[in-house]
Amino acid sequence: MKIKLTSVFVDDQEKALRFYTDVLGFTKKSDFSNGPFRWLTVVSSDDPDGTELQLALNDNPAAKTYQQAIFQQGQPAALFFTDDVKGDYERIKGRGAEFTMPPTDTAGSTIVKLNDTCGNLIQIVQLAGW
Amino acid sequence: MIYRDQYAPGPARGAEVRKDGEEKWTLVLVREMRHSPEKVWQALTDPAQLREWAPFDADGSLGTAGSTVKLTTVGAPALHVTETTVKRADPPRSNIVGSLEYGWGANDMRWELEALGAGTRLTLWTSIDRRFIAWGAAGWHICFDVLDHLLGGTPIGRTVGPDAVKFGGWKQLRDEYAKQLGVEKPA
Numbered sequence: 001m002k003i004k005l006t007s008v009f010v011d012d013q014e015k016a017l018r019f020y021t022d023v024l025g026f027t028k029k030s031d032f033s034n035g036p037f038r039w040l041t042v043v044s045s046d047d048p049d050g051t052e053l054q055l056a057l058n059d060n061p062a063a064k065t066y067q068q069a070i071f072q073q074g075q076p077a078a079l080f081f082t083d084d085v086k087g088d089y090e091r092i093k094g095r096g097a098e099f100t101m102p103p104t105d106t107a108g109s110t111i112v113k114l115n116d117t118c119g120n121l122i123q124i125v126q127l128a129g130w
Numbered sequence: 131m132i133y134r135d136q137y138a139p140g141p142a143r144g145a146e147v148r149k150d151g152e153e154k155w156t157l158v159l160v161r162e163m164r165h166s167p168e169k170v171w172q173a174l175t176d177p178a179q180l181r182e183w184a185p186f187d188a189d190g191s192l193g194t195a196g197s198t199v200k201l202t203t204v205g206a207p208a209l210h211v212t213e214t215t216v217k218r219a220d221p222p223r224s225n226i227v228g229s230l231e232y233g234w235g236a237n238d239m240r241w242e243l244e245a246l247g248a249g250t251r252l253t254l255w256t257s258i259d260r261r262f263i264a265w266g267a268a269g270w271h272i273c274f275d276v277l278d279h280l281l282g283g284t285p286i287g288r289t290v291g292p293d294a295v296k297f298g299g300w301k302q303l304r305d306e307y308a309k310q311l312g313v314e315k316p317a
Contacts, residue, residue, distance in 0.1 A: 007208070033262040034269065034291045035185055036235025037203040037210045059212065059235060 003051060005041065008077045009058035009067045010118035013040050016055040019117050023095045024080075026053070053078065058119065067119050074100075076113060076123035085110045085126035134286040139275055139299045142306035145267045147313070148255075155260045156238075157267055161274045163250040165281040167222035167243040170250045173277055174230060174241055175219070183277040185269060185290040192232060195219045201234055205291020210235075222250075264308035269294055271303060 010016035017040060020026045026042040029052050033039070036059070041052040058064050070077060082088050086103050089112050093099060100121060101113035110126045144160040163170055173179040175193030180186070186201040195216050203210040212235040222228030228243035240255040252274070258266045272289050279286045289297060308314065 032292075032295070033259065033265055034203055034205060035258075035266075036212065036237045037206045038259070038262070039207055054208070056208065 005052045005054055006078065007054040007056045008116075008118075008120055009063045010055050010116075010120070011058055011067075012118060013038055013055055013057050016040075016116070016118040017042070019097075020053070020055065023092060023097050024116075024122075025091070055118075071119060071121060074113075074121065077116075077120035079123045079125055081125050081127070083126060085112055085124055088112075088124055133279060133284040137275065137279070137286045139272055139297075139303050142267065142271065142303060142310050145271075145307055145311060147263060147311050149260075152260075154257050155263055156255050156257050157263055157270075159254045159256075159267065159270050159274075161252045161278075162246055163252055163274075163278055163281070165249060165278070167228055167245050167250045169281055170243050170252055170277075171221050171228050171230075173281060174243075179280070181288070182280050182285065183273055183288055185273060186234060192216055192230065193219050193221065199232070203235075203291075204288070205293060260313070263311060263313055264304050267307035267311065268300065268304040271307070272297065272300075 017028060020042045021028060025045060027045045027048060028040075029043040029048075030039055030041040038057065040055045042055065043052050044050055056063070058067050067077070089099065089103050092114065097114050099112055099114045101111065103110055103112050108128050110128070112124050113121050114124070116122050146158045148156040148158060150156065171193070173183065175191050177188045177190060180188050186203050189200045190197060192199055195218055198213060198215050200211055200213050214232045214234065216232045218229055218231040220226075220229045222243045222245065225245070230241040232239055236257075238255070238257045242253045244251040244253070254270065256266065256270075269290065272294050276286055276289055294300060
């Protein structure tokens with residue numbers, strides 16, 4: 001058994017694809033459609049066979065409610081790991097992303113949080129020790 | 131499914147695109163069926179028959195205006211259910227064209243069933259993300275073939291989602307529609 005995929009809900013898949021590729025730097029992996037359904041995933045450009053992130057349209061009330069509730073609590077919808085959080089922060093900020101938390105040292109890690117423009121907060125983590 | 135082995139989708143035909151703005155386009159598909167409008171109407175509205183050919187399952191009849199029906203996309207890797215209210219359901223009668231309207235997620239669906247000799251001229255207007263218009267045309271093409279075979283008593287089995295994409299003639303059919311509709315060849 002492997003963890004091959006995780007999902008975030010987004011309010012607009014095309015906008016999300018642009019943000020997750022052009023701004024965050026991921027690469028599109030799968031893009032299929034059946035009627036109103038679109039299966040869209042991205043993957044790390046450093047690890048193209050690694051875990052995929054599905055950009056799932058929040059086109060049902062439960063998804064919208066969940067997404068808004070955790071956003072309002074300041075909870076990230078997804079965590080990404082890096083070995084250079086300050087470098088990533090500068091790079092992603094330079095491409096116009098809005099950070100809700102600049103590089104901040106916490107116990108055992110340095111974190112940043114940003115708004116993905118599709119209804120989510122994303123946290124990027126550099127573990128101390130890496 | 132002894133008839134499935136003999137099935138080939140044939141060339142792309144009977145499709146056009148109406149463009150309303152940048153993103154949302156309407157795919158118009160016309161297909162002549164060898165079966166009566168009454169018979170085709172049943173296949174478009176009855177959940178048991180939809181399960182044999184359509185790209186979604188319905189948890190109730192689509193044949194009554196005002197009724198609320200849940201549509202489940204078939205073959206999606208994650209469960210995808212949308213709820214629709216049937217906007218219009220006028221069954222075909224002698225000399226009267228049948229008309230059926232509902233939404234499938236963000237896609238507006240309008241069907242017309244017109245008597246054509248002993249058969250039916252079936253027209254579908256479906257709004258669709260313009261990036262997937264050739265996919266939609268190829269997908270519905272195969273669905274209509276499956277429907278025609280189903281009503282003719284030579285079923286070839288529902289072929290939608292990944293089953294359609296895996297199907298041998300898929301790429302050729304999709305690319306033919308992309309060319310006919312004047313859209314970029316999909317990735």
